[in-house]
Amino acid sequence: MSACGPAAVLSHLAAGYLWGFVEEEPEVVDVTVTREGSRRHDGVRICRTRQIPGTEFPWHAGVRVTTPVRTLGD
Numbered sequence: 335m336s337a338c339g340p341a342a343v344l345s346h347l348a349a350g351y352l353w354g355f356v357e358e359e360p361e362v363v364d365v366t367v368t369r370e371g372s373r374r375h376d377g378v379r380i381c382r383t384r385q386i387p388g389t390e391f392p393w394h395a396g397v398r399v400t401t402p403v404r405t406l407g408d
Contacts, residue, residue, distance in 0.1 A: 337375060342367045343391040343398045345381055349405040352394060364408075366400065381408075 346364030
C-alpha cells in the first residue's frame with residue numbers, strides 16, 4: 335500500500351476479498367488515496383477521495399482497509 339502513498343487504503347473488490355465478502359481474488363487491486371497521493375502501478379486501480387479519516391479505515395490482516403460497511407457501499 336505504501337507504494338501508493340502513506341494514506342492509501344485497500345478498497346472496493348480488493349477490500350471485499352480481504353474481509354471475506356468476495357470469494358474470488360480480484361484481478362485488479364483497488365486502492366483509495368487522497369487527491370495528493372498516488373502513482374500508477376500495473377494491476378492497481380486508484381480511487382480518489384478528499385480525505386481519509388483514520389477511524390474509517392482500520393487495519394485488518396496487517397493491511398489498512400475500508401471498513402466492512404464502506405466496503406459494501408463501494
